[in-house]
Structure formats: structure tokens, C-alpha cells
Amino acid sequence: MFGQFGWHAITLLLLAARWTVLLSALAFALGGAAGFVVALLRTGRSPVLRGLSATYIEVVQGTPVLILLFVAYFGVALVGIDVPPLLAASIALTVFSSAYLGEIWRGCIDSIPRAQWEASESLAMTRWQQLRHIILPQAFRISLPPTVGFLVQLIKNTSVASLISMVELTREGQLIANATFRPLSTFVAVALIYFVLCFPLSKFSQTLERRLHVGRQS
């Protein structure tokens, strides 16, 4: 197709990076929605639901993304349909981000002083009103830096989708490296594109952290 690593290859890499961005966006949106539910269950009143959501977090955080991906890929195939890699990757990364975001947001909700719950309860607010008007707005501010930080992790983890042959940035890099026999230039270019995607977000997360004066508890 082409013998050397040049602008053509870089254009192909940039086009493939769109899939990386799309996959990250999908997993972040869906995983965010699911993670919100996980965080609410994890901080909720029912001990059974709290135990279940804690187990979910523990199991997903104890499994490599690659294994989640394989389980999703072959699990969906059991239903008998031909699985597009994008679908399997979206499912796996949604599960992945729901557990991590759920745990991050649980920490944010828990870090709101109990007195805030008590004060709002004394105003005869229902539990949902307490969450909606008192707790979540405060927790949201605290959650911004770690959430943006996690987005960086998510973007980097989409590279794993290359291992089920989804042609995103890393997979395109492999294909080009094989075609041009220039693995060094190719993978450094791939790394640079990831860097350009991730570095501004990392910096943004740090800026948010400083500006809000709510350093992540480490």
C-alpha cells in the first residue's frame, strides 16, 4: 500500500484517532450514567444494594480491562449475533468506567459533611430533595478534578480495543508499523497523538483541583 512512513501514514493515524475519541465519548457518557446510579446505590440506605454495588465495584476494579473486553466480546457472541468490535468495546469500557466513576463519585458524596444531610432533613426535605438540592451540587464541584483525571485513564484504556481488532489509533499504528517496517516512527507518532489528547485534560484536571481548593484525598 505504501512503502514508507510519511504524511500519508500520519493522516491515517489521525483518521483512526477519531474512533478513539468516539469510543472514549461513548464509554464516558454511558459509563457516567451507570456510574451515577452505582454511586447513589453505594451511598444509599439499603444495605443490600450497598453491598451489591460495592461488590460490583470490587469485581470490576479487580479485573483487567482486557478481560472485561474479552468477556463482553465473547459474551455478546453467545446470543448468536456477529459482534462488531465497537459494540463489544463500548460495553466493556462502559462497565469499566461505571465502576471507577461510581467509586470516585461515592467518595465525593461521602465527603459532604453529615451535618448537611441533617440540616436538610430538619427542613423536612425528602431524601431525593436532599440529594438534588443540597448534596449533589456540592459533590459535583468536588468531583470535577478526579472525573477529568479519569477521562484521561479512559482514553488511554481505549487502546485495549485494538486487541479485538477494532481499528482505532493503536490498531492503525500496528497495521502501519507492519506495512512500513517503521515501528519506531509509527508508535512514537501514535504515542504523540495520545499525548495531545490526554495532556491538556491532565493539566485541566490539575488546574481545576487548584482552583477549587479541593485536592483529591490521597
Next chain:
Amino acid sequence: MYQFNFAPVIHYLPKLLAGALLTLTISSVAIALGFALGVTCAVLRDNGPSPVRMLVSIYVEAVRNTPFLVQLFIVYFALPTVGIKLTAVEAGLVAMVANLGAYAAEIVRAGMEAVHRLQLEAGAALGMSRLQILRHVVLPPAIEAVYPSLTSQFILMMLASSLLSAISVGELTGVAQLLDSLTFRSFEIYAAVGVLYVLITLLMKAAFQGIGYASFKRWRRLRTGPAWSFAPLKPLRRLWTNGRDA
């Protein structure tokens, strides 16, 4: 309707366990070396001459903002083109150490920043050298303070070692891929491997907690260390403690 069949998993369990052992071995070596590299980088980034500081910063940011898989491909596929040939296991280890070193550096540095300046002055007043202050005054409380973040990073590294299967290392995931191609029981095998990874994670968590108690006197004397518990069971504890603690 699909019939689940876990017989191949049970039949090949010894192979899977051997893979799990390799995962543990590689991870342990990478964690030990990566931690040492991380502490060195954290110290250099704050105390070294300015070109060294800049180099360390570039290294840390470059690693933290690119995927581990790409780093692995660079070490395994790209370094041979400049004359550095490594076996798959060696390449995997190099990539893991380089990756963990950058994350550990950032975490340890946060811990060092949390040590009060007066502690340094007190050390200097006792006539300690800079190296002695670092060794006896700064690092111990710094590492104790960030120990939980550090150990979660170690566990993330162990999980990331599954990517070594992409360069044909026969660790747990590598064995799983082999068995998958032998038996075609993909779902069952990967589900079982997922369970094994969760078990390894729990094992490592317990081990790090033990190491923490052995290393930090304050945890033992003042009981400030984490309680021995399994997170998912914590909320359920109310059921048998009759709601006495949350």
C-alpha cells in the same frame, strides 16, 4: 440455546494457575523496581539540578499521558530497530517498570510535599545531611501518607500486566488466549480468568495491608492503619451487628 461448559476450565486449571503465578512474579518484580525508580524520580524532580528536573518531568508526563499498550509496543517492536533486542518477558518488565516508575514518582512527590517544612529545619538543626534528612525525615512519613494510593497503583499495574499477552508472554491472559484457541470455550475461560484476577487483587490487597502494618510503626501503635475488612461486606455488616455501625 448456548450450553455453558466449564469442564475445559477445570481440566486446564493447573495451566491457568501457572499463568497466574507468572502474573504474580512479573508484577512483584515490576512493583519492586518501579517503586525504587519512582522514589528516585520523585527525589530528583524536587532536588536534582535543573536539567535533570526537566528530564524527569518530561518522562513522567510522557508516560502518564500515553497508553501502557503503546509503551509496550515501543519497547518490544520499536527498540529492536535501534539495536536493543529484548525477549517478550524482558520487554514487558521494562515497560512495566518505566510505566510504574512515572506514576509512583508523582504519588511519592505528593507525599513529600505534605511533609511540613519545619520537619526539614528540625532535621538540619540536628546536624543531619540532606541525604539523611531525606532518608529519615522526609521519605518515611511521605510514603506512609500515600501508601494507599501507591498500593492501588501497584494493583493497577498487576492488572495491566494482562496486556503482556499482546506480545506473547504466557502470563494469565496469555494462557487464557492459548486455551481459548484450543477449546473454543472463550466465554467460560475468560470469565474464569476474570475471577482469578479478582482473587489475585484481593490477595495483593491483603499482602499490602500486611506489609503496611509491618512497615509503619504508627499503624500498630496508634491503630491508625486501615481495618482488616472486605469492602463489599462492610455495608452488609449492619445486618449482623443490628445496625450499630454504618
